[in-house]
Amino acid sequence: MRPPVSPHHPHTTSLRSDPPRPRASARTAVVWDVLQEALDRRVRATGRDTLDVLDTGGGSGKFAVPLARLGHRVTVVDPSPNALFALERRAAEAEVAARVTGVQGDAHGLFDVVERGGYDAVLCHGVLEYVDDPAEGVRNAVAALRAEGVLSLLAAGxxxxxxxxxxxxxxxxxxxxxxxxxxxxxxxxxxxxxFTAEQLTGLVEGAGLRVGAVHGVRVFADLVPGVLVDTEPGALDALLRLEAAAAELPAFHSVATQLHVLGETAGAAQA
Incomplete structure (x- = not known):
């Protein structure tokens, strides 16, 4: 899997961006594939090269910076000043500082710092585990979407x-x-x-979205000895293929370290 492409011509290639470290790629490749395919569909549907993405709890920009490198405008909301400082530094090093905005805030007071209905996509990764009211967190994330938008929800399984x-x-x-x-x-x-997969899909549907896909994340990656993946020839590629093959199978959702749910507004689902 290749590193992110230049953002200057988003339509010249499929939106693909992968984490730089092998072990990290094994843990997050499924999320990247699903998320970036969803954004690619939004680019085609809107006819706009640049989407507005909100990353709630986005921390130091593990997702935000690669998405900005693809040409999108990304707003990161995080309660930690240290994380936002790291985000600023990472965005500067990647030469995408102009497309990444970090603001201090949380899911509960989301609209104190960002506008309602202003985003083509909202990422809610690793947030619901920590908020007092997960249902409110999902409702706020959905309220930040435009009439046609997608929600990427990732939580501990x-x-x-x-x-x-x-x-x-x-x-x-x-x-x-x-x-x-x-x-x-x-x-x-x-x-x-x-959470279970049923709990997460219930939260997404309860907030008024259609569930577009459910994936198990890190089904095997956290169980395989690191030395095997790092030293055995071809092991990483084989592990990535295995994770991708198992991710959509409901039988493996029940043993995944994380669960990823893609929610779509009615307009986005029809596009």
Missing amino acids: LGGAVLARALAGHFTEARQALQDPDGRWGTNDPMPRR
Whole structure:
């Protein structure tokens, strides 16, 4: 998989941008493929080379900067000043500072810092785990979309955590995560909340969007020893193909470390 292409001629190539590190690509390739195909469709539907993208909780710009390199305007909302400083530095190093705007804020007070209905796409990655009211977080993300827009929702999966604790020999913690309303395996669990695919799709549909796709993310990548992927010839490419093949199969959603849901407004779904 190749690094991002130049943003100066977005229509000359499919929108493809991959993380620079092999292990990172194994963990996020599925999300990139789904997200960028959705943005590619919006480019064709709107006839505009540049889309307006909102990245809520976007941190230091892991998604925002590559999307800006493809020519899109990206606004990142994050509560951490340190993350926004890192975003500014990363955007400058990538020479896309003019297309990336960082503002301090959170999902609860989203419209204190951005406008309603102003974005072709909204990313809500790693946010719902931490907000007090996940339903409100999704509703706010949807309210930021234009009449024709897409929502990219990524959140921690319950089944992946249960499986990981069990494989590590922590069987009581695995059972605790399975039974806990928030999917936590104990008081030392750093993750405040986890979700099933049904819970996430329910939140998206409850906010008025059509679910365009559901994918399991990091189904195998977190379970495979890093030394195998980094040293075995062809292992990374094979792992990427395996992740892609399993991502859309509902049977594997229940064991994925993360779950990705693509939501579409009625107008976008018909485009």
